[in-house]
Amino acid sequence: MPLAGSDKSESGSNAGIRPDLVAGLTAAAVVLPKAMAYATVAGLPVAAGLYTAFVPMIVYALLGTSRVLNVSSTATLAILVGADLGMAVPDGDAQGLIVATATLAALTGGILILASVLHLGFVANFISLPVLTGFKAGIGLVIVFDQVPKLLGIHIAKEGFFRDVLSIAGHLPEASAMTLVVGIAALVLLLLLERALPHSPAPLAVVAGGIAMSWLLGLGAAGVATVGFIPRGLPSITLPTLDLAVQLLPGALGIALMSFTETIAAGRAFALPGEPPIKGDRELLATGAANLSGAFFGAMPAGGGTSQTAVVRAVGGRTQKASLVTAAVSAATMLVLAPLLGLLPQAVLAAIVIVYSIGLIKPMEFAAIRKTRRMEFHWAIAAFLGVLVFGTLQGIVVAIALSLLGLASQAAHPRVHVIGRMRGEDILRPLSSDHPGDETFEGLVVLRPEGRLFFANAEQVSERIREVVTQNKPRVLILDLSRVFDIEYSALQVMIEGERRLAEEGVTVWLAGLNPDVADYLRASGFEDRLGADRILANARVGIHRYLETYGAAEGPTATPMDH
Structure with missing residues (x-):
C-alpha cells in the first residue's frame, strides 16, 4: 500500500528521503518525551506513551490523507482518557488499567470507523471554534494543576478542580525541596529552550538532563520520585474486554469526537497549496484504524497533534515517511533505552506536560472572540467553566451542547x-x-x-x-x-x-x-x-x-x- 501523501518522484531518490528522515528523527526527539509525559497525565505507565507513538502512527501513515500529520497522544486526549480510566478502575490496579485502556482505545477506534462508514465527517464541525477555545483552555488549566503535585513531590486525592487546588494549597508544607528544585529547573530550561529554539528537540534535552541528574546524584534514593521500571521490548498483545465496554462507551464517544476534531484541525492547518485535500471521512477511517490497532498493543487513544506536526513541517518533512521514522525510533527506544528511562524524575515529566499544556490556554484568542462577537465570547467562557466545574468528560458534553445551542440561537434569529x-x-x-x-x-x-x-x-x-x-x-x-x-x-x-x-x-x-x-x-x-x-x-x-x-x-x- 502506498504511503499517504507519498511522492513517486521522490521514492527512488536519497534527496527525496533525506528531508523525511531528518524530520522523523527530530519529531521523535520531541514526540517521545511528550508521549511519555502524557501517559502519566492519563494515569498510565510511561511505556503506554511509547506504544501510542508506535502502532497508531504507522497505521495512520498508511491510511491518512495528510502528508505530514503526526498521530500519537495529545494533552487533551490524555486528560480525557485519565478521567474515563479513573472511573472504570478507581483503585488504579495496573492490570485493570491496561485492559481498560485497550478497551477504551478499541471503542474509540470502532466509533471512528463507524462514523466513516456513515459519512459523519461533518460532525467535527459541531463544536464551534469559540467553544473549542474555551474547552481547551479549561483542559489546559486542569492539566497544569494536575501536574503541580508531581512538581512539588506531594500526593493529593483527586476530587475535582477547585477542591484539588485547595488540597494542593493545604499540602504545600509537605512539599519536597529536592523534587521542587528538579521540577523548576526542568521547567525553566524547557521554557528557555522553547523560546530560543522553537520546534527544537528541547524535551529530549530536558529528559536526558533529568536522567543524568538522577543517575549522578542518586535522586531516587534522595526521595525524588522517578518513573521506575519500564519493561524492555515491544508491546505485548492486550485484548479488550466486553465487561468494561458499556461503562467506557460514553467516554469513548467524547474521546472519539475530540480525536477527530484535533486530527482534522491539525491536518488542515498544515496542508500546503497543491497537496491533496484533507478528506473528513477518510480521516475518520485512518484515525479509527490507528486507534483500533493500537488497542491491541497497549496504546492510549490517539489523534493528530498540532505541536508535533508543526515540528515535522518546520524541519522539512514532506510525506508520511517521517512518521514511520518516528515510529521506528519509538521501537528502538523500547528495545534499548527502557532501563535508562526508568531513572527519569516524575517532576521532569510534569514540567514537560505543564509547558506544552499551557499552550492550550490562549488569552489572546479569547480577547479576539470578545472583540468580534460578544455572544460567542460568552459561549467560550461557559465552555471553559464547564470543564472546571463539571469535569473533563462532562465538559465535552457542555461544549457540544453550547455549540448546538449557539447554532440553534443563530438559526432562530435570522436577520x-x-x-x-x-x-x-x-x-x-x-x-x-x-x-x-x-x-x-x-x-x-x-x-x-x-x-x-x-x-x-x-x-x-x-x-x-x-x-x-x-x-x-x-x-x-x-x-x-x-x-x-x-x-x-x-x-x-x-x-x-x-x-x-x-x-x-x-x-x-x-x-x-x-x-x-x-x-x-x-x-x-x-x-x-x-x-x-x-x-x-x-x-x-x-x-x-x-x-x-x-x-x-x-x-x-x-x-x-x-x-x-
Missing part, C-alpha cells in the same frame, strides 16, 4: 434587512448609519430575510416584517428572498397567512429573487398561483423599477425613518 439603493447607482444594500444617503421610495418597502426559514424562526421573521410594515405603511412590500436558501413547510404557511393579512390591510406583497428550490415549494403549495406571475420577480431591482413605473413614486428618504 431581516430593510434594503435601500445607493444614490446614483443601481446597487441595493441594507440601510445603515454608515451610508445615510441611500435612497428609499415612498410607499415601497424592500425587506431581505437571510438564511433558512423554518418553524423555529418563522414567527419571529413574520413579527419583524409586521413591525416594519406598521412603521412605514407601504403600498407595496417586496420580499427579497435571494438570501433564503430553504423554506420549511411551517414557515411557508406563516408566509401565506402573513400575505393574506397584509392584503386585507391594503399592502401588496411581491416576491423577488427566489432560488429554484424555494420557487418549487411555492409552486407546490399553490402560493405562486395565488400571487400570480406578475408578483414573482427575478430580483429586487426589477421590483423597484416596476414600482416606480407603475406608481410614479418620488425617490428619496421616506417620511418615517426605517428601523434597521
Whole structure:
C-alpha cells in the first residue's frame, strides 16, 4: 500500500528521503518525551506513551490523507482518557488499567470507523471554534494543576478542580525541596529552550538532563520520585474486554469526537497549496484504524497533534515517511533505552506536560472572540467553566451542547434587512448609519430575510416584517428572498397567512429573487398561483423599477425613518 501523501518522484531518490528522515528523527526527539509525559497525565505507565507513538502512527501513515500529520497522544486526549480510566478502575490496579485502556482505545477506534462508514465527517464541525477555545483552555488549566503535585513531590486525592487546588494549597508544607528544585529547573530550561529554539528537540534535552541528574546524584534514593521500571521490548498483545465496554462507551464517544476534531484541525492547518485535500471521512477511517490497532498493543487513544506536526513541517518533512521514522525510533527506544528511562524524575515529566499544556490556554484568542462577537465570547467562557466545574468528560458534553445551542440561537434569529439603493447607482444594500444617503421610495418597502426559514424562526421573521410594515405603511412590500436558501413547510404557511393579512390591510406583497428550490415549494403549495406571475420577480431591482413605473413614486428618504 502506498504511503499517504507519498511522492513517486521522490521514492527512488536519497534527496527525496533525506528531508523525511531528518524530520522523523527530530519529531521523535520531541514526540517521545511528550508521549511519555502524557501517559502519566492519563494515569498510565510511561511505556503506554511509547506504544501510542508506535502502532497508531504507522497505521495512520498508511491510511491518512495528510502528508505530514503526526498521530500519537495529545494533552487533551490524555486528560480525557485519565478521567474515563479513573472511573472504570478507581483503585488504579495496573492490570485493570491496561485492559481498560485497550478497551477504551478499541471503542474509540470502532466509533471512528463507524462514523466513516456513515459519512459523519461533518460532525467535527459541531463544536464551534469559540467553544473549542474555551474547552481547551479549561483542559489546559486542569492539566497544569494536575501536574503541580508531581512538581512539588506531594500526593493529593483527586476530587475535582477547585477542591484539588485547595488540597494542593493545604499540602504545600509537605512539599519536597529536592523534587521542587528538579521540577523548576526542568521547567525553566524547557521554557528557555522553547523560546530560543522553537520546534527544537528541547524535551529530549530536558529528559536526558533529568536522567543524568538522577543517575549522578542518586535522586531516587534522595526521595525524588522517578518513573521506575519500564519493561524492555515491544508491546505485548492486550485484548479488550466486553465487561468494561458499556461503562467506557460514553467516554469513548467524547474521546472519539475530540480525536477527530484535533486530527482534522491539525491536518488542515498544515496542508500546503497543491497537496491533496484533507478528506473528513477518510480521516475518520485512518484515525479509527490507528486507534483500533493500537488497542491491541497497549496504546492510549490517539489523534493528530498540532505541536508535533508543526515540528515535522518546520524541519522539512514532506510525506508520511517521517512518521514511520518516528515510529521506528519509538521501537528502538523500547528495545534499548527502557532501563535508562526508568531513572527519569516524575517532576521532569510534569514540567514537560505543564509547558506544552499551557499552550492550550490562549488569552489572546479569547480577547479576539470578545472583540468580534460578544455572544460567542460568552459561549467560550461557559465552555471553559464547564470543564472546571463539571469535569473533563462532562465538559465535552457542555461544549457540544453550547455549540448546538449557539447554532440553534443563530438559526432562530435570522436577520431581516430593510434594503435601500445607493444614490446614483443601481446597487441595493441594507440601510445603515454608515451610508445615510441611500435612497428609499415612498410607499415601497424592500425587506431581505437571510438564511433558512423554518418553524423555529418563522414567527419571529413574520413579527419583524409586521413591525416594519406598521412603521412605514407601504403600498407595496417586496420580499427579497435571494438570501433564503430553504423554506420549511411551517414557515411557508406563516408566509401565506402573513400575505393574506397584509392584503386585507391594503399592502401588496411581491416576491423577488427566489432560488429554484424555494420557487418549487411555492409552486407546490399553490402560493405562486395565488400571487400570480406578475408578483414573482427575478430580483429586487426589477421590483423597484416596476414600482416606480407603475406608481410614479418620488425617490428619496421616506417620511418615517426605517428601523434597521
